């Protein structure tokens with residue numbers, strides 16, 4: 001069974017220690033009641049991932065574990081078969097002992113768009129909300145973060161993360177907790193909080209922004225990446241039914257509207273640092289994710305539209321700071 005006790009030990013003497021008042025009960029409940037049918041199968045995979053420390057590790061330019069020379073071809077095939085049991089792999093890519101986990105998303109491209117704009121992560125305590133398999137968390141750690149905590153409710157992503165962690169270093173201060181943002185108390189502790197690809201899945205986007213703010217220490221930095229549409233301060237798309245075949249998409253604001261929302265939530269220094277239309281090369285079907293992908297979500301006659309006729313996915317990245325807003329009494 002996946003255990004979180006190492007995380008509890010690691011935060012016991014940190015500024016996250018007040019989380020220990022509520023977290024063990026919530027995760028204990030998850031362990032007792034989590035009913036994902038495949039979890040026992042995935043946990044069996046994790047139990048088999050006993051490999052020596054990698055002879056090479058690059059987390060700065062990619063997630064590359066091992067030179068590819070360390071395992072014989074039989075051992076490599078065995079590892080590849082184990083990792084395939086954890087399919088579909090959506091966020092990556094990972095290079096593991098010569099195996100290329102070619103994920104649905106080129107998450108490295110997102111990192112290349114976002115990372116040049118953020119405050120250096122060296123020595124920072126970081127939260128990644130909706131972290132998926134944890135690809136970006138390893139890149140954050142590679143940038144020198146002191147501790148990286150990711151939250152994501154998906155049991156499969158937790159198992160993919162745990163698999164990669166076992167192959168990198170089980171003691172690494174990088175942790176994924178199977179939680180939704182709504183299960184976090186206001187921690188007021190993180191130096192940097194990332195929310196990438198989550199806001200449009202939230203039914204109440206302003207509450208999401210406030211929950212993110214609650215996790216930051218004063219002066220901490222929010223990195224928010226989400227789907228946007230063209231328009232002014234008052235433009236927001238609420239899809240009538242599905243958006244790009246997804247049935248859990250709620251609010252797609254314009255850049256100007258999202259800036260206003262962030263400022264209303266008392267973030268300061270709000271700036272949009274990148275806008276990008278998702279390309280068919282960035283999100284696609286691969287050997288490791290054989291289900292439908294972006295090409296199936298777009299109008300085959302006009303890829304500037306989704307199959308429902310909405311604008312195709314365009315993503316913006318915002319940076320904002322949690323500061324005390326100046327009032328007239330200040």
Ligand SMILES: Nc1ncnc2c1ncn2[C@@H]1O[C@H](C[S@+](CC[C@H]([NH3+])C(=O)[O-])CC(=O)[O-])[C@@H](O)[C@H]1O
Pocket residue numbers: 091107110129130131132133151152153154157179180181182195196197198201
């Ligand atoms: N309530 C919730 N709280 C936290 N996470 C949630 C919640 N609901 C869903 N998620 C998780 O949010 C992630 C959204 S994907 C972004 C991954 C990564 N950040 C990326 O930027 O590539 C979407 C995308 O690819 O755009 C999924 O892993 C969900 O399980």
